[in-house]
Amino acid sequence: MEKTQTESSPVVIQSVQSDGVFNAGIILTETNYDVWFQIMEMHLVKREKLSYIRSSTKSSEESSKEYEKWYTYEIWDALSKAFYDGSDELQVFTLNQKAFSTKQNGQPLSKFYGELIEIFRELDHRDKVVMKDPEDVVIYRRSVERLRVHIFLAGLDEEFNQVRGEILRKEIISDLEECYSLIRREDARQSKLNKKVDSETSAMIARQQPQRKFVDKSSLHCTHCKKNGHTKEHCFEIIGYPDWWDTRKKNTKHESKTAVAESTSTTDLRKESLVQIATSVSSVPFMVVHSDVWGPSKVSTIGGARCNNNGIPKNFPVGGMLPHLLLNVHRIHDYSTEVLEKTQCTFLFKGPWFANMDILATVDPANVHHIMSSNFSNFPKGPEFKRIFDILGDGIFNSDSDLWKNQRRFAQALMNRHSFYKFLVKSNQAKLEKGLIPILDHMSKQGTTVDLQDLFQRFTFDSTSLFVTGYDPGCLSIEFPKVRFLMALEDVEESIFYRHVVPESLWKLQRWLGIGEEKKLKKAKETLDSVIFELIQRKRREINEEILSKEIDGVDLLASYMHENKTIMGELKCADDNFLRDTVLNFMIAGRDTTSSALTWFFWLISKNPKAETKIREELTSIVPAEKLGKWWDFDTQKLNQLVYLHGALCEALRLYPPVPFQHKVPLVPHTLPSGHRAVPRTKILFSLYAMGRMKSIWGEDCLEFRPERWISESGGIKWEPSYKFFSFNAGPRTCLGKEVAFTQMKAVAAGVIHNYDIQVVEGQRPGPNVSIILYMKHGLKVRVHDRWAK
Numbered sequence: 034m035e036k037t038q039t040e041s042s043p044v045v046i047q048s049v050q051s052d053g054v055f056n057a058g059i060i061l062t063e064t065n066y067d068v069w070f071q072i073m074e075m076h077l078v079k080r081e082k083l084s085y086i087r088s089s090t091k092s093s094e095e096s097s098k099e100y101e102k103w104y105t106y107e108i109w110d111a112l113s114k115a116f117y118d119g120s121d122e123l124q125v126f127t128l129n130q131k132a133f134s135t136k137q138n139g140q141p142l143s144k145f146y147g148e149l150i151e152i153f154r155e156l157d158h159r160d161k162v163v164m165k166d167p168e169d170v171v172i173y174r175r176s177v178e179r180l181r182v183h184i185f186l187a188g189l190d191e192e193f194n195q196v197r198g199e200i201l202r203k204e205i206i207s208d209l210e211e212c213y214s215l216i217r218r219e220d221a222r223q224s225k226l227n228k229k230v231d232s233e234t235s236a237m238i239a240r241q242q243p244q245r246k247f248v249d250k251s252s253l254h255c256t257h258c259k260k261n262g263h264t265k266e267h268c269f270e271i272i273g274y275p276d277w278w279d280t281r282k283k284n285t286k287h288e289s290k291t292a293v294a295e296s297t298s299t300t301d302l303r304k305e306s307l308v309q310i311a312t313s314v315s316s317v318p319f320m321v322v323h324s325d326v327w328g329p330s331k332v333s334t335i336g337g338a339r340c341n342n343n344g345i346p347k348n349f350p351v352g353g354m355l356p357h358l359l360l361n362v363h364r365i366h367d368y369s370t371e372v373l374e375k376t377q378c379t380f381l382f383k384g385p386w387f388a389n390m391d392i393l394a395t396v397d398p399a400n401v402h403h404i405m406s407s408n409f410s411n412f413p414k415g416p417e418f419k420r421i422f423d424i425l426g427d428g429i430f431n432s433d434s435d436l437w438k439n440q441r442r443f444a445q446a447l448m449n450r451h452s453f454y455k456f457l458v459k460s461n462q463a464k465l466e467k468g469l470i471p472i473l474d475h476m477s478k479q480g481t482t483v484d485l486q487d488l489f490q491r492f493t494f495d496s497t498s499l500f501v502t503g504y505d506p507g508c509l510s511i512e513f514p515k516v517r518f519l520m521a522l523e524d525v526e527e528s529i530f531y532r533h534v535v536p537e538s539l540w541k542l543q544r545w546l547g548i549g550e551e552k553k554l555k556k557a558k559e560t561l562d563s564v565i566f567e568l569i570q571r572k573r574r575e576i577n578e579e580i581l582s583k584e585i586d587g588v589d590l591l592a593s594y595m596h597e598n599k600t601i602m603g604e605l606k607c608a609d610d611n612f613l614r615d616t617v618l619n620f621m622i623a624g625r626d627t628t629s630s631a632l633t634w635f636f637w638l639i640s641k642n643p644k645a646e647t648k649i650r651e652e653l654t655s656i657v658p659a660e661k662l663g664k665w666w667d668f669d670t671q672k673l674n675q676l677v678y679l680h681g682a683l684c685e686a687l688r689l690y691p692p693v694p695f696q697h698k699v700p701l702v703p704h705t706l707p708s709g710h711r712a713v714p715r716t717k718i719l720f721s722l723y724a725m726g727r728m729k730s731i732w733g734e735d736c737l738e739f740r741p742e743r744w745i746s747e748s749g750g751i752k753w754e755p756s757y758k759f760f761s762f763n764a765g766p767r768t769c770l771g772k773e774v775a776f777t778q779m780k781a782v783a784a785g786v787i788h789n790y791d792i793q794v795v796e797g798q799r800p801g802p803n804v805s806i807i808l809y810m811k812h813g814l815k816v817r818v819h820d821r822w823a824k
């Protein structure tokens with residue numbers, strides 16, 4: 034190893050090999066010791082040199098290998114003493130100092146914001162504040178957020194003075210992400226103005242050119258809507274209605290002239306917002322690669338099936354585009370991806386004329402941000418969502434306004450409790466050790482195949498039941514018991530999916546007749562209700578008879594809600610049986626299905642990418658004590674949180690296979706989206722999270738590749754991606770409440786399995802997504818398991 038001194042960073046460590054200088058890819062500074070330490074260890078493991086930093090015995094012979102090892106150990110130890118302060122206080126101080134002194138100083142806004150986010154993330158990682166009262170947790174979080182908003186605003190360049198003042202004068206200060214989006218918008222506005230000034234000169238030249246001739250459009254005829262004055266290419270029914278349409282729709286003469294201009298300007302708007310997001314979220318020259326996408330011939334296809342009709346649904350006179358949807362329903366996610374890629378992120382799906390089924394499908398990040406964050410209150414889930422998901426009752430997924438707000442506040446406070454986190458880690462660990470591992474051992478010894486998806490569903494079902502209800506259903510056992518609750522959940526998810534693709538009148542008729550998917554749904558609901566109500570009664574009995582131990586009491590969500598007995602909204606009480614039933618069901622679906630789906634896709638992707646598996650193993654080995662190398666090892670959850678590559682690999686799986694593949698919203702009042710599309714209250718806006726993770730315009734040309742490196746920043750830390758780009762956990766005020774829970778579970782399972790077992794996917798399977806509201810593998814994932822350390 035070689036030690037050099039630079040001005041910006043006090044110590045540079047580079048391993049020197051005989052074949053030249055090896056670059057570890059990270060420079061040690063005052064604040065990154067943790068990450069640096071892990072990456073260096075990873076490299077040492079790869080080169081089988083870990084013993085150099087673990088060997089503290091001094092050899093008397095200076096030329097010996099042992100002496101060399103001891104010498105390396107001494108340097109390693111000295112660095113640790115100099116840079117690692119066990120109390121973290123020095124690092125917290127340095128990070129705070131860095132946050133306060135970081136300024137934009139003419140840098141691109143996204144770069145400045147990204148730097149701050151990394152510092153805040155490091156600070157969160159070291160935040161040791163423990164609170165008992167849930168309300169205090171919320172107040173504390175709010176206060177930290179407020180301070181961060183101030184730090185961000187204070188560091189901005191002068192040109193943002195005015196918008197900064199406006200933000201600070203608001204009654205309720207926005208959160209950091211929202212603030213960033215407001216400033217980003219101002220940044221876009223200013224660059225547009227600057228461009229305008231620049232173009233003045235060219236305009237002067239242009240004036241010397243002959244004027245564009247007036248085009249008489251009176252002879253034009255649209256073969257789509259049968260009206261005159263425009264052609265099918267510029268028909269609003271296909272390309273979407275502009276903002277002014279409602280007020281001027283009777284002026285047909287005007288329509289024909291403005292259609293061209295309007296569609297161009299909305300396109301420009303959209304183009305600009307995407308360029309802005311692209312440059313703000315990514316350091317790669319995103320728009321250079323994709324500039325051809327914005328060429329004039331393709332721009333005019335926004336929102337419609339015009340142009341080449343190549344793969345874009347045709348709008349039939351009566352059935353609208355429904356026939357296309359039904360023909361492709363078995364591959365709905367890939368089909369939506371193809372259509373959205375061709376229509377540049379937003380597409381107006383026309384339903385049959387009688388069915389009120391028009392859907393504006395979008396994956397445009399500007400639209401996502403607009404709907405989920407900046408105009409959140411104008412886009413509730415809406416009454417149709419509630420009708421489709423009636424099985425969820427008044428639970429958090431299904432509610433809007435105050436009912437949702439109060440439930441979220443309450444649940445968030447409960448889940449932020451330290452005792453909840455401790456309980457989660459402990460029960461998760463126990464499920465792993467006493468449930469999953471014994472089954473994998475058994476399979477390894479028997480040499481039989483097992484469906485990994487089924488195993489993960491059983492694992493997350495048991496662990497979610499534990500923290501939601503306090504009871505372990507014990508379905509993760511070698512006997513693979515049939516659990517009617519699990520089967521009922523799957524039926525519910527499939528039937529609800531069908532409610533999305535058939536007209537409401539049709540599924541209501543089926544429900545009334547008690548046939549088809551609706552019959553299945555009814556039966557499943559009865560099963561779920563009977564199990565949940567039984568659990569509620571049991572819990573109530575135990576509370577009354579004081580059977581519950583002090584430690585468990587109030588930790589699982591059901592007991593916590595029962596203890597509260599507060600009014601959540603109007604009639605609904607925490608202790609009301611129906612409300613408790615809704616809460617349990619909502620959390621069971623939220624926690625069980627999503628995490629097990631993510632784990633299944635993750636393992637499949639890993640099996641297809643052996644290099645990524647090797648890197649994960651190297652990273653894991655770096656946190657295994659030297660004396661335990663080459664043996665079975667059970668990882669400490671806290672340590673797993675520090676692993677960067679593993680985190681990246683999980684995010685990559687969640688990007689390509691988001692467990693919640695789509696979501697929908699409805700505008701309260703007519704609204705024009707940043708993409709230029711008009712949304713009225715009868716238009717359902719549908720986000721395809723699946724398609725969003727696969728758009729070249731968002732993730733680059735290699736968007737279909739599994740590349741965990743995409744999630745690693747230049748400094749070796751986790752790269753932050755805004756939620757309106759990485760949408761798998763939702764964005765804005767309704768962001769997933771269980772993100773941390775999910776990562777804790779997924780990391781524990783991934784680490785325990787990858788380090789200790791070889792998982793071999795049985796040949797001949799072609800895993801594809803099922804047709805449901807949760808993205809499962811259609812036929813599961815059959816694997817063989819081998820114990821890596823078996824003698």
Ligand code: HEM
Nearest residue numbers: 623624627628631692693761762763767769770771774775
């Ligand atoms: C990989 C795992 C997970 C993913 C990808 C995920 C994703 C999501 C998404 C997309 C939503 C928005 C759904 C909608 O509004 O329609 C959501 C909401 C939610 N998630 Fe998760 N989730 C995961 C795990 C969990 C876990 C483990 C829990 C429970 C402990 C949980 C609790 C919730 C809750 C309560 C909401 C509702 C939030 C609200 O509406 O305010 N999630 N999640």
